[in-house]
Amino acid sequence: MRKTLHRLGQVVVVVTAAALLASCGGKVEGVLTPVALTAPGTSTVNMAVATTRLRADNRAVLFTGERGSQLDFANIVVSVPPDSARKIGDVQWPKRLPGNPATEFVTVKADDLTLPEAKAWFNTQIKKTKGHKALVFIHGFNNRFDDSVYRFAQIVHDSRAPVVPILFTWPSRGSILSYGYDFQSTNYSRDALEQLLTALAQNPNVSEVSILAHSMGNWVALEALRQMAIRNGRVLPKIKNVMLASPDVDVDVFRSQMADIGNKGPNITLFVSQDDRALAASRRVWGNVERLGQINPTLEPYASELKRDKITVIDLTALKTDDALNHGKFAASPEVVQAIGARLADGQAITDSRIGLGDRIIAASTGAAATVGAAAGVIVAAPVAIIDPNTRDNLDDNVEALGDSIEDSATAATDIVKEADTVGEQ
DSSP: OHHHHHHHHHHHHHHHHHHHTOOOOOSSTTTTSOOOOOOTTOEEEEEEEEEEEEEOSOTTTOEEEEEEEEEEEEEEEEEEOOGGGSOTTOOOOOSSSSOOTTTSOEEEEEEEEOHHHHHHHHHHHHHTSTTOEEEEEEOOSSOOHHHHHHHHHHHHHHHTOOSEEEEEEOOOOOOTTOHHHHHHHHHHHHHHHHHHHHHHHHOTTOSEEEEEEETTHHHHHHHHHHHHHHHHSSOOTTEEEEEEESOOOBHHHHHHHHHHHOTTSOEEEEEEOTTOHHHHHHHHHTTSOOBGGGOOTTSTTHHHHHHHTTEEEEEOTTOOOSOTTSSOHHHHOHHHHHHHHHHHHHTOOTTOOSSOHHHHHHHHHTSOOEEEEETTEEEEEOOGGGSOGGGGTSOOHHHHHHHHHHHHHHHHHHHHHHHHHHHHHO
16 A cells, blocks of 8 residues: 555656646647638748648547557648737737637648658759758647647747758647657657658758757757668768757767767757756656756867767757746747748858857847857857746746645655555554
8 A cells, every 4th residue: 555655746746847847738739720800910830741640530630649540641721810919939829719819839731741742842942942941840738729820830930940840740639638648749740850861951943941949849850860870871961950858858869869860960069048947847758867858068078079079059058938948948039949940041151150140049038158168169258147037936836836736846745755654553
């Protein structure tokens, strides 16, 4: 009995940690139902979707969180409200259906595609896109299909990058209690992602491919690139830039993956934040091993390893956004997402430090920072000491409430274990 209740206490801790890894999903189900409404000043994001999710019977959902038997495709067009009616970095979810395009993200097209239709759509789009570049986005843990669609639309719109956007979405049940299922779904999807990236890199109409992965999505991205390198002797050369945002990846495993990817791989940019509360929770779940997205890049052995592997690190620790968990700063910060878009548009490697990606982040966060030059590029670090002292005092109410909830859960688990011990002694 004592052992069972002690295990219950452990489960409470793990579930509480998993809650910290939750993303902010949509509030209304069915937002993928196309609407005919329009509004002045709106703009659209026309994306292809490649997914290992199972098709839904409900056309308002399109794809579920379960695993499909093959790679499937769709074409979705999302309308984004005028910049005057929204804050850059935010996704304005419809409060009710149908959504209001003047103030909210809405879907204007959602078509199923066969593989031949997907190829035809892509070739049409890439030929008429300046620079002939593609951007593949891979979402993280706890994302429903519509979550990933609207978040990617926001990133593409706010970055202003002239790219053909391709969403790779893997089976996530969109539940904080499905962390294990989601993680295994990334493993389930790595072959499909490798196939997609290979097809893009071998397409004669494509000049280059960039990858942007977030959170747990970094695992499947790195695994696909690792497999590609092992299969072909290197990552295919058209895959130029890989951006790892808040990667929920074990640092020891990352070292092994990089060894297999080799020194002929793409330019890699790593976005980290030491105050990432979600990754702090993940670290507890995974045996207290450092998560890649939370490292301090100025400390050893990381500084030497990053320099050796020619990885550019952008430290966003000091950057203030509305993200309560500090886990999605790369997308929530206008400065960061627009700087990424500018780099992709200019055709420069993200590692090129001549034009101020770091400077823009520094200006947006604190106005000052210590910039450390490295052969790999530039590491931008903004010490906590120079942050506005009010920052630590003005915590978001939701974070405070979440902290209280965590404390209550931990106290309840402790009380259960104590009571079990008392019963056992009696």
